[in-house]
Amino acid sequence: MTLLACQLLSGCALLSTRRPVDLPTSPRPASGSLDTSSFMAAPEREDTDNDAIVRIVSRGTACTGTLVAPQLVLTAHHCVAARDDYGEIVARDIDPEELEIEVGGDYLPWRHSAVREVLAPPCGYRTGIGDLAILVLETPIHSIVPQDIELGQAPVSSQPVEIFGFGSCATSAGGLRRHLRAASGIQEILPSRFRLSAAICPGDSGGPVLDLESQKLIGVVSASDMDGQEATLGPTEITRIDRFGDLFALGSAVADGASAAELPPVTSCPGR
Incomplete structure (x- = not known):
């Protein structure tokens, strides 16, 4: 039986080793009652040269993120949630200095960036509702064109998308x-x-989901049902970004020099 996103997709993306995911006897959905009959071989896809898609490293685990402004990286909230001595996620964020952003899509990153601030809603520590976070960088990255985002329009059924990640x-x-x-x-x-x-792998958590036509970011990878093979399609949950405009506004204000402690916190945790 598969694990839910190998415990939130990022938990098994170790830097020193890759923990295998058990092959399923029957697929299990990420959550709720999602049709699991669609486990099938995925077609071959080419990789991307979009350097706005970055890798986020912390304490031996790794996730994916997206540069959405010169000083802001968007990812999943559970990617920056703190863990106890047993590796279990707790309801608080890790310290910014424990995070590092790796820029570059190949084996060796060509830039490392430090994180100054972690901004997130008071939910989504274990995926689910509110699984979004914005990382404010110590210094802006001006050499990369940020990824366009779509906050003004809700996603629609059957909308074609593209998903990117650094998972393995x-x-x-x-x-x-x-x-x-x-x-x-x-x-x-x-x-x-x-x-x-x-077709999601551990380490894809926080990766961008783009509308195929406009190429604007509409969501972030939150959780998926996986069987250890990158050619298998499985039920996957994506966090919508259009419901969290206040998080992006807070990120912009902090990047412009405001203190997060002096601004209203992100309080929106939309219903299921």
Whole structure:
């Protein structure tokens, strides 16, 4: 039986080793009642040269993020949640100095960036509702064009998308690099998330989901049902960004020099 996103997709993306995911006897959905009959071989996809898609490293785990402004990186909240001595996620964020941003899509990053501030809603520590976070960098990255985002329009059913990530499955070959993942169109819309089928690997958590036509970012990878093979499509949950405009406004204000402690916190945690 698969693990839920190998314990939140990032938990098994160790830097020193890649923990395999057990092959499923029957697929299990990320959450709720999602049709699991669509486990199938995914078509071959080319990778991307979009350097706005970055890798986030912390305490031996890794996630994916996206530069959405020169000083702001968007990722999943559970990627920056603190863990206790047993490795279990607790309801607080890790310290910014424990995070590092790696820029570059191949085996060796060409830039490392430090994080000054972690901004997130008071939910989403274990995926689910509110699984978004913005990392404010110590210094802006002006050499990369930030990824366009879509905050003014909600996703729609059957909308075609593209998903990217730095993840690696148990059977992956070719080393660490940025991947374009095979994915279906949007299958189900919820107030704060949407669901689809995608070929996700541990380490893809926080990766961007782009509208295929506009190439604007509409969501972030939150959780997926995986079997250890990067060619398998499984039920996947994506956090919508259009429900969290206050988080992006807070990030912009902090990047412009405001103190997060003096600004209203992000309080929105939309319903299921």
